[in-house]
Amino acid sequence: MEKTEAVAALGALAQDNRLDVFRLLVQAGPDGMPAGAVAEALDVAPNTLTFHFDRLRAAGLVTVRRDGRSMIYTAQFETMNALLGFLTENCCGGAPCTATVGCKPARKRAKLPA
Amino acid sequence: MEKTEAVAALGALAQDNRLDVFRLLVQAGPDGMPAGAVAEALDVAPNTLTFHFDRLRAAGLVTVRRDGRSMIYTAQFETMNALLGFLTENCCGGAPCTATVGCKPARKRAKLPA
DNA sequence: TCCATATTTCAATATTCGTTGAATTATGGA
DNA sequence: TCCATAATTCAACGAATATTGAAATATGGA
Secondary structure (H helix, E strand, O other): OOHHHHHHHHHHHOOHHHHHHHHHHHHHHHHOEEHHHHHHHHOOOHHHHHHHHHHHHHOOOEEEEEEOOEEEEEEOHHHHHHHHHHHOOOHHHHOOOOOOOOOOOOOOOOOOOO | OOHHHHHHHHHHHOOHHHHHHHHHHHHHHHHOEEHHHHHHHHOOOHHHHHHHHHHHHHOOOEEEEEEOOEEEEEEOHHHHHHHHHHHHOOHHHHOOOOOOOOOOOOOOOOOOOO
């Protein structure tokens, strides 16, 4: 990960509502959550939430897809892991001090009935 | 680490100059670096740098001490590690997925000749 | 004491950020 | 088609941010 991307990701997470949103999406796992459900869970106005989703998306921390009337937002674990990697890059004099820095979803995405 | 502290630490690192400063101090290790040396290394105006040091300090990411005319800034590894811990807290459904997320200085502080 | 160095303080400024309210777009169902 | 739901867009606003230049403070040495 480049420094510019790291700054973007850090900035995206450096805000109360957005940190809450991201953590909620991480817990939701690969299936993601509709915007409305996030708004209700965190008690944030829908338009405010759109603003924050945009920033998270710009930083590559979430993706969206439409499902009917709902927009489903999903956490991007790869970006988060890349950020963790970047942050530990300079530790311990360059030696990889953390054997495995990595975040993965709690459960596999349920295979949808074809 | 509390959410409020995490937001503060993330915000402190979410800026080009400050991220550079912090990484430089991490590489400098426990002995730290005088403000002037940081200013020269990164080509940032001294007063601008003071502003950024203040933010890093407010977030607990650095400490200062005076040495003669110089102010020596030092990275706080504990805070960085606490932040990494916080960020990985929600991964993997609550299970501690990263055996050892931790950053430690490259070399021990050189014992000054008494 | 006087001077140079190292750093901070302060005011000013342009920019970005987070939130709100009103209006708009997109989708699905009656 | 008409309506309700889900979410976004837009303009506006106050608050916070990052940088600059000028002035001030602290320390050490001649």
